[in-house]
Amino acid sequence: MDLETLLTYNRWLHIGCGMIGFFVAPVALATRKGGGAHRFWGKVFFWAMLTAGVTAIAAAAFKGLTFLLLTGVFSLYLSYLGYRALYQKRLGRGQQPALYDWLGSGLGLLVFIGTVAYGAATRQLVPVVFGLIGARLAYGELRKLYRPAPDATCWFFDHMRGFVISYIAAVSAFSATSFTFLPVEVRFLWPTAVGTPLLAWWIYRYKKQFANGRRMADVAQLRPEAQPLARVS
Numbered sequence: 001m002d003l004e005t006l007l008t009y010n011r012w013l014h015i016g017c018g019m020i021g022f023f024v025a026p027v028a029l030a031t032r033k034g035g036g037a038h039r040f041w042g043k044v045f046f047w048a049m050l051t052a053g054v055t056a057i058a059a060a061a062f063k064g065l066t067f068l069l070l071t072g073v074f075s076l077y078l079s080y081l082g083y084r085a086l087y088q089k090r091l092g093r094g095q096q097p098a099l100y101d102w103l104g105s106g107l108g109l110l111v112f113i114g115t116v117a118y119g120a121a122t123r124q125l126v127p128v129v130f131g132l133i134g135a136r137l138a139y140g141e142l143r144k145l146y147r148p149a150p151d152a153t154c155w156f157f158d159h160m161r162g163f164v165i166s167y168i169a170a171v172s173a174f175s176a177t178s179f180t181f182l183p184v185e186v187r188f189l190w191p192t193a194v195g196t197p198l199l200a201w202w203i204y205r206y207k208k209q210f211a212n213g214r215r216m217a218d219v220a221q222l223r224p225e226a227q228p229l230a231r232v233s
Contacts, residue, residue: 052072176188
């Protein structure tokens with residue numbers, strides 16, 4: 001099998017997984033958090049985005065497409081943040097971060113700083129915006145690993161933030177390839193302009209509920225080992 005054929009298969013795998021992620025994320029968001037359906041569709045979304053990111057990086061490496069390479073890393077890192085948050089429920093309560101948590105976010109920060117530099121050097125707005133978002137998230141993650149907050153709800157918001165922004169990235173990719181009648185910047189950035197305020201409102205809504213005494217167990221169906229964290233401190 002020649003290289004061009006492999007790249008064609010890689011492209012279709014990338015498109016297929018991107019479309020799967022595009023359609024299943026709303027299903028995961030609509031189901032009860034932590035329930036069987038939420039976990040199942042969340043895993044489908046995670047693996048779809050992971051595959052889409054890896055195939056984007058592979059295509060970019062072979063074709064020398066710098067921006068595609070950087071956006072592939074962006075998508076991978078966001079999915080990684082959302083996934084890892086599920087295993088960081090006890091940070092600040094004795095749990096120590098894994099070495100790959102430090103390495104992943106440290107490498108991500110360097111890549112996103114490079115993305116901003118690339119966008120500035122080529123005078124492209126989209127890499128600058130995505131790079132700044134990624135750098136902010138990676139820096140915040142490193143701060144959290146260094147000095148985790150004792151709040152038992154932090155993992156919940158980290159999980160939400162990672163996967164929702166990853167979905168925004170999937171919508172951006174769909175828009176960029178489908179809405180060709182729009183200017184490039186609009187195609188890439190309107191999902192961020194729409195999705196970011198919605199995410200901020202969603203986080204604010206849950207934080208207000210927790211501040212008013214609502215328990216984590218009322219919001220999410222927790223696994224048995226997570227029950228000690230069910231009450232918000």
